[in-house]
Amino acid sequence: MPLTANEIRDALAGIVGSDGIVTDTEKMGAWLDEPRKRFHQTASAIVTPPSVEAVQKVMAWANQNHVGIVPQGGNTGLVGAQVPLSGREVILSLHKLDRIRSINAGAGVMTAEAGVILENAHRAAEAEGAMFPLWLASQGSARIGGVLSSNAGGVNVLAYGNARELTMGVEAVLADGRLYQGLNALKKDNTGYDLKDLLVGAEGTLGIITAASLKLYPLPQDYETAIVNVASPDAALELFQLMRERVGSRLNAFELIPWIGLDIQLRHGMLDKDPTASASPWYALIELTRMAGTEPGALQSALEVAFDKTLISDAVMAEALADRTRMWAFREQMSECQSREGASIKHDVSVPIAAVPALIAEGSAAAEKFAPGIRPVPFGHMGDGNIHFNFSMPVGADPKAFMAEYDEAMHEIIYEVVLKLGGSVSAEHGIGQLKTELLRQVKDPVALEMMRAIKTALDPNGILNPGKLLG
Template identity: 65%
Template sequence: MPLSRDQIVPALIQLLGENGVVSETGEMAGYISEPRRRFHKQAMAVALPRTVAEVQAVMEWANEIGVHIVPQAGNTGLVGGQVPVFGDEVIVSISRLKGVRNVDAAAGHMTLDAGTTLQEAHEIAEEAGMMFPLYIASQGSARIGGVLGSNAGGVQVLSYGNARELCLGVEAVMADGSIYKGLSALRKDNTGYDLKDLLVGSEGTLGIITAATLKLLPKPDAHETALLNVESPAAALELFTLMRARAGNTLTAFELMPRIGFDFQLKHKMISHDPSAAISDWYVLAEISVPKGGQTGGLSQAVEAAYETGLVSNGVIAETLSQREMMWAAREQMSEVQSREGASIKHDVSVPVAAVPELIARGSMAARKVVDGIRPVPFGHLGDGNIHFNFSQPEDADGKAFMAGADAVHNVVYSVVRELGGSVSAEHGIGQLKTGLLRQVKDPVALKMMKAIKSALDPKGILNPGKVLG
């Protein structure tokens, strides 16, 4: 028999004290309500441990009693991995595990507690004269534990990689309360399985990350940023090839954006003016990070070459910080503005970079056949093949009716993604949103291996039930 709230709450208070437990329904609202408001289950309680030892104590108790645990960091996840599925879970928030354990700029790493926000991690790196090059829209709220648990990507994966590639080691509390001490700063370590990489991206189903050693990189001397008009995604792909050949790894961002996203933002006054040079169907936001001692002007030269070949019809190169910030604001708000246009069906997918134009063309055509008047808003990281393939409801349509038909749109889009050799989850994870889809698309042997790992590390199934593997 599952324990009741009246049994769970006193036990948690005994472990964490009165201030370490939230149990009133109203007070738990901020922990059980996720950004897209798709999932609406209560929790038995929210545990707020202040130390790693307290996380261990909670997990030892939960493992012994058989209480389900939902690890939660900044509660910014978009697939429901950080909120309850069944209503009998205890949320363990790591938000109070904040602190700096070590910063070694010379060696190029820092070790932070997992409750540290991504924005705070940037500031810590900045104080050391370095940078941590992982940038996402929710970085003010997202915490290191969640960033690693979901293997977050962002706008600079092109040059620096995703969260997994920027992490050297982790510390994690396992299902039975034991602690994995893997805070290594080694760049090379071939002593068996890479357990760090197993925990990163596991979405809290294998352990609770409590600290991490992260890479620090030299800050660039300058950024060169341009918003360029292109005719089509195919032209954007050619432009990417040209610019990557010229700039190499100094091309740190290459984002594809449709005109409709700019129109939405202007309509809803999310940007004060159009940052582009002229109206076109598609745009590219490209940025070069100039290393210390490097020469500036590389972006201008690349843009001139692209203009001569006809790949770029117009464009703006940012001359001031505020101009650059406006360009990036227009990119970061592409997803948020869709909520102001009504209901939106979203897909976080990836395909081989060369297949991005075909994905957008075929996926848009297929969705229009399913829903007359549907408005495709595909945008994102063309340079690494990750497109946020979103669809806004037809103008003046009923939002609820539109969302009721979401499965049909999902089916045709995911069919195209699979035919192109892509992934149905590029950077947001599986959570509880895509567990059924994972079973459909994942190789059976891979699923068997994943289940074996889950069973070995969490034999009682108490960590984040209903997530990833379902």
């Protein structure tokens, strides 16, 4: 017989103490209320182990008693991987595991526990004259364990890679409580399967990451940042190719933003002033890193060439930190600003970089034909092909009626375009509980069989984040 909620709570309190468990439904909100408010299940309890050893004990007990465990970091995930599916699970919060265990800037490695807030990891690295380059809009609350479990991307993927590429090793508690001690700082380790890469991006379904060794890079001396006016995504693609030719690996970010995003933010007072040079149908936010010993001016020189080639019609360079901060606020508020306009339908997709213009053109045309008056708001990481292809409801529409009529169908429309162009239906947000059925539809059947075999081998009782990713 399955344990009752009271039996689960009593057992967990015996393992972690009464101060390590939350059972009051009203107090569970911080762990249950995910950002998009799409999932509304409760939990049997919230457990907050104070140490790796306590996580092991919780998992050994859960495995013996077939109790589902949902690992959670900062609760910033957008596909529901970090919250319960059935309401019977226990959320295991890693927030108490928040130590930076070590930093060696010279060797380019930092070991951080899963509960370390991403922004605090940035500060710790910078205090040692180094940089951890994984930057997200949610970095003030996202935690290392969740960032790695979802294989987060962010704005610096172009230059430094996503979370998996920034991870050198992990420590993780397995379903039965055993500890995988995979922390290392080796650039080369050719001794079998790469278990680290398996755990990073697994959304807590194969093990609970408790710490990681992360790559550090030299701290840039400065940045060169600009917002430029481009006529279309096609022009933006040509501009991106020109920038890569002119500045190479110094190109840190290339973000594509439509005019509607600026219009929404200015109308709702989200920007203290317009960060752009002038009105334009599209903008590109471009940033270069300038390392010690390099001369400034590379971005301006490249933009002059772009002007000569008529790839851009106007531009504004950041002349001070406040300018750069405002430019990045414009980009980072693109998701939030759409909530000011009512309901929106969102997609996190990727296609080959050369196919980004086709994705935006074909997807927008199909959406507007199906739902007249709908407002496309595609934006994101042009430099790595990851576009957040969102749609705001028509002006004056009823939000609930709009979502009821168009949400599911709009997903089908956009995913059809994405797959036709050789893309992915999940670029950086993951699968969670939102896209499990979609994954079954689009993933290679042999790949799914391999993934299920791995899941069964590492979690035979199916207690790690049940129902997520593979369903």
